[in-house]
Amino acid sequence: MEKQIGFIGAGNIAKTIINGLTANFQEINKNIYITNRSKGKGESLRNKFQVNLCHTNIELVKNCDIIFLCVKPDVSKLVLREIKDHVRDDQLIISVIAGVTIDDIMKYFEQPKKVIRTMPNIPVVVREGMIALSGSNEVSDDDLNLAIDLLSSIGRVDVIEEKMMDVVTGISGCSPAFLSIFVEALADGAVLQGMPRDKAYQYIAQTLVGTGKMILEEEIHPAEIKDTVSSPGGITIAGVYALEKRGFRSTVMEVMEACDEKLKALRR
Ligand SMILES: NC(=O)c1ccc[n+]([C@@H]2O[C@H](COP(=O)([O-])OP(=O)(O)OC[C@H]3O[C@@H](n4cnc5c(N)ncnc54)[C@H](OP(=O)(O)O)[C@@H]3O)[C@@H](O)[C@H]2O)c1
Structure with missing residues (x-):
């Protein structure tokens, strides 16, 4: 250099x-x-x-x-x-x-x-x-x-393009906080069912890293991962249904919207 x-x-x-x-x-x-x-x-x-x-x-x-x-x-x-x-x-x-x-x-x-x-x-x-x-x-x-x-x-x-920087703020700058809340929530669920908390974090964090690598390195579409894990009438799809019934996706989209609104308000 x-x-x-x-x-x-x-x-x-x-x-x-x-x-x-x-x-x-x-x-x-x-x-x-x-x-x-x-x-x-x-x-x-x-x-x-x-x-x-x-x-x-x-x-x-x-x-x-x-x-x-x-x-x-x-x-x-x-x-x-x-x-x-x-x-x-x-x-x-x-x-x-x-x-x-x-x-x-x-x-x-x-x-x-x-x-x-x-x-x-x-x-x-x-x-x-x-x-x-x-x-x-x-x-x-x-x-x-x-x-x-x-x-x-x-x-x-x-x-x-610089105009995308506002989206980057939510999707990349803020999302480690949101993902961490999801990790915590999954761990709370595991603790509720009797797993020690530190072990739950280990399982979830490794799953997060591994899933990220599947998407980035193997270019596997997130929907394909979901579909592969969700066997017909199985356990995963029951969990997916519980998430969707409670408006998981729209909640997350609203989270991104809240970030954008706050960013614009701060700029004003
Ligand atoms: N941390 C992150 O992960 C991260 C991620 C993305 C973007 N950023 C951006 O990076 C910037 C810095 O964040 P940071 O977390 O590194 O903050 P930080 O730890 O507070 O570092 C800022 C440094 O600037 C020094 N400083 C203040 N006035 C100065 C001057 N006139 N001349 C030279 N140095 C001066 C401060 O010294 P004193 O402490 O002695 O006042 C301090 O060490 C922010 O604008 C933030 O938006 C940070």
Whole structure:
């Protein structure tokens, strides 16, 4: 890796990405630069991964080819105002800031810049995240491929139209919470029938992983999995009927609708 990679904000998501990069690319730590508001946190990340700690965001921008924006949305305005006069046209900005659009970032600069907006979800902590990515018009295929290469260290990357980012928020950002509630509910059912809770979680979580792999790796349609498991007059179809009678699918669709409504309300 020839490129110098900067992270403005050395918090949870920066740590997760750096963890993936250092596991995936040999000696990449020498090319990584970080900054953070509080000194202690920056120093602790520097010591953990042996990366370079910059004193200011401007120093970082001057040193790097790729700049990850990893601050909270409310801080992003401050950071963009601080760095705007120092970002060159050849540099690539990769923002992980939820809800901040490419246009929101672009308006800080007099000339259009290469900006990639990305949305990773929580399983990136085990390098099994789903990462959506959209680029500004200035982003070339090489830039996109570079970003995909880097972010593949923490999961599966998909390039989408930016207008789909709102859907991604619900389906990918929020869904680990919904899936976890389903896991808990299944476990409660197992506990009710006498299975120890930790064993129930083990069975359900492995089933979740395995079912996901069948869909992703074997490209088996979810309906086919359901149909295969549901033998005529059998146990699974009795469970499917109980779910459908209580409006499981429409409830889940309404959950997605609630996420979208909340997102739009927050934006207003
Ligand atoms: N965590 C995730 O899984 C995840 C997933 C998708 C998207 N994101 C997005 O990633 C962004 C960061 O989230 P996070 O969970 O990593 O938050 P976080 O742990 O709070 O990290 C943000 C970091 O930014 C630092 N910071 C604040 N002001 C700064 C400044 N002016 N210059 C440089 N650094 C500054 C903070 O330092 P101090 O603590 O010292 O103030 C903090 O370490 C958010 O916009 C979020 O939407 C996160």
